[in-house]
Amino acid sequence: MKKLMTGNEAFAYGAYLSGVRVGAAYPGTPSTEIMDNFSRYPGVFAEWSPNEKVALDVAIGSAYAGTRALACMKHVGLNVAADSLFYAVYTGLKGGLVIVCADDPGMHSSQNEQDNRNYARFAKLPMLEPSDSEEAKQYVGIALEMSEMFDTPVLVRTVTRLSHSSTPVEMSDEGPPQPPEEPSFYERNPQKFVMVPANARHRHPVIEEKILKLGKYSDQTPINRIEPGDDNIGIIAAGATYQYAREVFPNATFLKLGMVYPLPDELIREFASRVKTVVIIEELDPFFEEHIRLMGIEVKGKDVFPLIGEFSPALIRKCCVDAGLIEASVAPEAAAASSAAAAALPIRPPILCPGCGHRGLFTVLREAGVLVLGDIGCYTLGYAPPLSAMHTTGCMGASIGVAHGIAKAGVKDQIVSVLGDSTFFHSGIHPLINVLYNESDVTTIITDNSVTAMTGHQQHPGTGITLQGKTTKKTDIETLVRSIGYDKLDVVDPYDMDKLADVLQDHLKSGKPSVIIAKRACVLHTKERKTPPVIDTEECTNCGTCLDLGCSPLVQEEDYVTIDPINCNGCGLCVQVCPAEAIKQEA
Amino acid sequence: MKKIDFLMAGVGGQGTILASNILAEVGLELGYDVKKAEVHGMAQRGGTVESHVRWGEKVYAPMAELGDVDYLIGFEMLEAGRWPAWLRKDAVVVVNRYRIPPPTVNLGKAKYPKEEEIDSLLKNAASKVLWVNGTDAAKEVGNPATIGVVLLGALSTLLGGDENVWLSVVERMVPPKFLEMNKNAFYAGRKLA
Known part of the structure; x- marks a missing residue:
């Protein structure tokens, strides 16, 4: 079956x-x-x-x-x-x-x-x-x-x-x-x-x-094999790229590689002597190509296909047409024209979900104008407009070390590092210790949504539940951070933006290394949902303040803003920011 | 056995993935070789989602090629408009008349295209463009989240053949407590095409 x-x-x-x-x-x-x-x-x-x-x-x-x-x-x-x-x-x-x-x-x-x-x-x-x-x-x-x-x-x-x-x-x-x-x-x-x-x-x-x-x-090994076909073009490919290449060259002779290191030198020589032109189709680096060229075999490879980006049958076909290996099947002008028309449409970059607690945090950070050293997680989207409140992101756990280094360089900016709960457990603890040990006044914000959210809601040491669903000892972030030696620590709900802004100012002014835990569970994980607020279109002054939250259910109409109740999570952040008090939510 | 390539385009959270899973399983039930590819960026909600489902005698790549898609199912108007270059001349397009403006539009940096603009983009590329009020139909059966099954209903009418194959797959893939609603969504969709 x-x-x-x-x-x-x-x-x-x-x-x-x-x-x-x-x-x-x-x-x-x-x-x-x-x-x-x-x-x-x-x-x-x-x-x-x-x-x-x-x-x-x-x-x-x-x-x-x-x-x-x-x-x-x-x-x-x-x-x-x-x-x-x-x-x-x-x-x-x-x-x-x-x-x-x-x-x-x-x-x-x-x-x-x-x-x-x-x-x-x-x-x-x-x-x-x-x-x-x-x-x-x-x-x-x-x-x-x-x-x-x-x-x-x-x-x-x-x-x-x-x-x-x-x-x-x-x-x-x-x-x-x-x-x-x-x-x-x-x-x-x-x-x-x-x-x-x-x-x-x-x-x-x-x-x-x-x-x-x-x-x-x-x-x-049989997972490296020559698949006989038309010997005019012999394709060497592996993995997903093999399938794309098969789509474009259904009848060519292939050397299909299932074992990509070490490479089968004898088989490669046999293949090369059998076909007229060897074409290596591989995504990213010329990994096969460099090896095979060093064997003294003439090939077509990165001179035909890009070093960068994901391949597809369409891309391979285009490269092969351009290199004269095959004939064009779609009229190129027609395809280019309709591609251009579609490319003019507004793009839809990823944004934080409706109801996400990170939105409150990044709104506060943007308004405070602080330098934000970020990390890897959903909250990296705090970088995107209109939140625009993240200034570096490198890899998992980099935020705190980078913040400390910037502080040591002597810049006058107010500095905060931001990382999520799962990222904190991944690689945030050592640099957090380093801030204390080597003495900078970095404020670290652990934006704690109590799950590894971006990858689809996995458990971690702070949730108290294992992958296989067992209840286990829960590592409490607050207790852990205090035990390292942080005596300036606050836990704030990022939905409460006024309070969060006050706590942030207090920490920045303290001149001490400190930690703020912005704690609000991921609403997609808890499936928590409140009644969507409604905008009184008479009272709405169309000032656009709510739209600066970058929340997709808020829709700009001709003279006012409305809320799409299908997508709204009812978090009420827009109610908080509306200067005209035109957004109303039932209690 | 003639190949059929489907492309589903929508916004994260609309249920595009479940619908494409169902469509892939229907193909397998009908005896096709089937492959399915999806691209969803780093956002769980609100980003562009595209899903390719390919039925054929023998399918290699999981994604279709430019100019070779037979059916485009747009869960959202703007997302439907992105794919004309991917359509065959005899392609059929189903577009859900529903808009989710992206942040660039809300911030005044871009304009959401008019229905006529999207329609002409698609009509220039395909042989038939069918606009449906799928989200309204989904709301009527009890939950806008059933839009995917509504659109599959419409697609099943366009494709012809035995509707029970589709219903049996829906039955297998939808949680029992939502089954009745999804069946209703499927029938509502069938009437739209």
Whole structure:
């Protein structure tokens, strides 16, 4: 039986079928749903770790103990976990360890579009890349076998388009997999697992030898294969891009790569000698191309296709038409004309949801005119007009350190850093300690909506609930911050903008390092909704003050503003800001 | 088996994703190879959402190509207007007559296009453009959130074939307590086309 599954659902299903017992992840688009789905299978343990490094250490520990383990993260999450990745390659493991890592070409929801295939070469471990959900399911199993065969962690790469697209998956009819045996005792082997230099020096040659062996394996594995067709053009492609390329070249000869590092040199030579022109179609970096050119093979690659952004069949077709590889199928003028007309339409950038507490916070920050050093989360949208109240955002946890550095540089601005509750647990605690230790007067605002909201409402250490729905010890942010040594701390509801503005001024004037917890649960998560207010169109002076909240249910009509009750959450922020008192809400 | 590419365009929170999930499952029920791709940016509510559903004998890429979409279903007027270049000449478009002005419009930096402007953009590209008051129909059956199923109802009429295939998928994918309302939404939609 076949079932439609997203790539992420299929990764989870594959892990379950392959007897993975322990999974750990930190949510990050587009990887989040892998662990979410995995956690629902019977007999498995799955957790949201505070960050990706912790997640990977947890998975490594389980694999050390002899259990099959899974860690998942988005591409930039692997930067956070990189230290752990490198040592795990050196030590090797006992049980299989697969790390599914999701790149985001086109940056649908990320701060960069790094190509994580480079990590495979950098850290010296194999990487697989499936091209649809069926392969996503299968490759997890293959990766685990490879991990155990070669005593190495294995990376499986996905991209947004694979993770979030649905394609049919063959369902197993063998019933639930055998529950894996629980290891009784940890097998102690410090020479292999304690990476002091004396031991690590012995491990490095082992790794180099392993990569050579893996290269031979890459030549043999059926997931790297020549798909015969018209030999005039031979396409080398992997992953989601393989499917786009197939759409454009249904009849060409393909070298389909399922294992993208190390590359199969012999197979590549065989392929190159068979086809007239080798065309490499790969998103982002010329990862295959550089290797294959170094082999002395002439190819078309980044001279035809862009280095930047997400590919699609339409883009590949256009590039190939421009390079004279194929004939145009749609009249280019016609397509260009209607594209231009559509491009003139007003854009619809992402904005904070109606009812979001962050809106109150950023309205107050904008009015205060302070310098805001931001972080990664829904609240990064506080950057966008009309809120326009965020001035830097780099990566998870960067806000507080950057604020401290700006303060130390000696600027005269009033400085606040802003980060969310989940981001605080991820990587906000160390820099918060640093502000005290190294003495700056930064005010940190933890905008606490009591859930990891942007990735779709995942639990974290502050919610007191685990990924698998268990009630657990809750880490209270206020208690934690006080215990670090912060004696200036206030908890304020960002819906109460007057009070928040007063507290902010008090903190800024204090000249002390301080913390404000702006606490208001995410309304999409709690599903809390109040009666929408109504605008008295007679009293509305059309001054536009309410529109500066950037709240989508507020609609500018000809001479006044109205509220679309379908989209309104009834938070009442617009009632607070209306200078004409024309917006009325039933109590 | 002739391929059919669908594109659903709307605003985050309108239920575009559920509707495209249902449409993909209907294709599978009908014996097609099916793939589905969606793009939703970082906002959970209020951003542009596009979803591609592809039915065919053998489908490779999960997203359709420029100039090759057979059916465009616009959940919101402005969002429908973005896709003329993606339509085949014989494409059919269903547009929900409902507007959610983006922030740029509310801040006076851009103008929300008139219905006639969107209509002519689409008519220049497609063979048929059907405007429906889907959100009103959804409100009538009890909840504006059923707009997706209303639009699927309209689409099912345009496509022809057995409506029970659609209803069985709706039954499978909608929570039981909302089933009656969604069935009503589907029938209401069928009458709009």
